[in-house]
Amino acid sequence: MNYRHAFHAGNFADCVKHALLVWLLRALHRKPAPFAVLDTHAGIGRYDLSAPEAGRTGEWRAGIGRLLDIDAGPLADTVALARAAGAPAAYPGSPALVRALLRPGDRLLCCELHPEDHAALRALFRGDAQVAVHHRDGWEALRALTPFPERRGLVLVDPPFEQDGEFARLAAGIALVAHRFRAAVQACWYPIKHRAPVRDFHAALRGSGVRDLVAAELWLREPTDPQRLNGCGVLIANPPYRFEAEAGTILAALLDRLGGREPGEGWTMTRIAEE
Ligand SMILES: C[S@@+](CC[C@H](N)C(=O)[O-])C[C@H]1O[C@@H](n2cnc3c(N)ncnc32)[C@H](O)[C@@H]1O
Numbered sequence: 107m108n109y110r111h112a113f114h115a116g117n118f119a120d121c122v123k124h125a126l127l128v129w130l131l132r133a134l135h136r137k138p139a140p141f142a143v144l145d146t147h148a149g150i151g152r153y154d155l156s157a158p159e160a161g162r163t164g165e166w167r168a169g170i171g172r173l174l175d176i177d178a179g180p181l182a183d184t185v186a187l188a189r190a191a192g193a194p195a196a197y198p199g200s201p202a203l204v205r206a207l208l209r210p211g212d213r214l215l216c217c218e219l220h221p222e223d224h225a226a227l228r229a230l231f232r233g234d235a236q237v238a239v240h241h242r243d244g245w246e247a248l249r250a251l252t253p254f255p256e257r258r259g260l261v262l263v264d265p266p267f268e269q270d271g272e273f274a275r276l277a278a279g280i281a282l283v284a285h286r287f288r289a290a291v292q293a294c295w296y297p298i299k300h301r302a303p304v305r306d307f308h309a310a311l312r313g314s315g316v317r318d319l320v321a322a323e324l325w326l327r328e329p330t331d332p333q334r335l336n337g338c339g340v341l342i343a344n345p346p347y348r349f350e351a352e353a354g355t356i357l358a359a360l361l362d363r364l365g366g367r368e369p370g371e372g373w374t375m376t377r378i379a380e381e
Pocket residue numbers: 107109110111120123146147148149150151198199200201217218219220223242243244245264265266
């Protein structure tokens with residue numbers, strides 16, 4: 107396990123993932139019944155942007171660093187949460203964002219396999235009865251920890267994509283959860299380096315028979331260099347009402363702030379499978 111999210115926290119891809127995550131959590135608030143969130147690849151939960159790791163890449167400056175003055179429009183909610191978590195001194199990872207949006211009675215389950223990152227995450231939530239931190243394989247947790255007793259909630263799958271076969275694992279994981287826990291909303295992050303693996307991923311999902319899938323994607327340049335993170339996507343299974351329209355305004359606003367530097371940028375909202 108070489109990947110450490112501390113080098114990348116707050117970059118453009120985090121901004122895409124987290125702005126969509128915040129919208130999905132607000133959608134879960136529409137009903138009073140309690141929900142749970144499973145974050146299968148959770149990271150350390152909160153990132154010090156003055157630490158050497160963040161400083162070495164400086165990626166956050168081209169991500170959350172370009173959004174912090176926003177106080178209206180489709181990104182305002184996410185930016186306010188980031189500021190409340192300490193931005194620009196610190197940046198909230200997915201567990202901190204989810205925790206900020208739990209109501210009394212809602213729960214967060216986190217899995218993190220890296221021993222040091224797991225220890226940091228556990229320390230962050232020590233004594234918090236609404237959060238459980240597991241030192242376990244997030245892929246295995248998809249089977250072990252679903253369905254939730256609450257019978258509603260969100261499964262966030264955000265793997266590091268450092269091993270071959272992660273797209274196939276992700277497609278299989280989406281099908282597994284859709285089968286075991288039909289009511290779950292799933293949000294699954296993936297990289298866009300070049301188009302071929304993404305096309306194959308979408309094709310695998312279409313072939314899986316899983317219903318009601320949408321892909322939200324944003325790229326900062328033509329995705330032709332397979333060595334670079336040119337863009338990213340979030341595959342949503344079982345998207346809440348109005349997701350496509352409202353998430354489209356989020357992607358457009360993100361591209362407006364984060365793009366504009368290289369040719370070939372864009373975003374799409376693609377229905378992969380009908381309801
Ligand atoms: C992209 S980062 C997660 C970022 C986090 N979701 C966020 O948005 O703040 C991926 C994390 O998954 C962890 N990881 C890698 N393989 C794992 C596995 N099989 N199960 C659980 N965690 C894993 C890595 O150590 C890393 O912290």
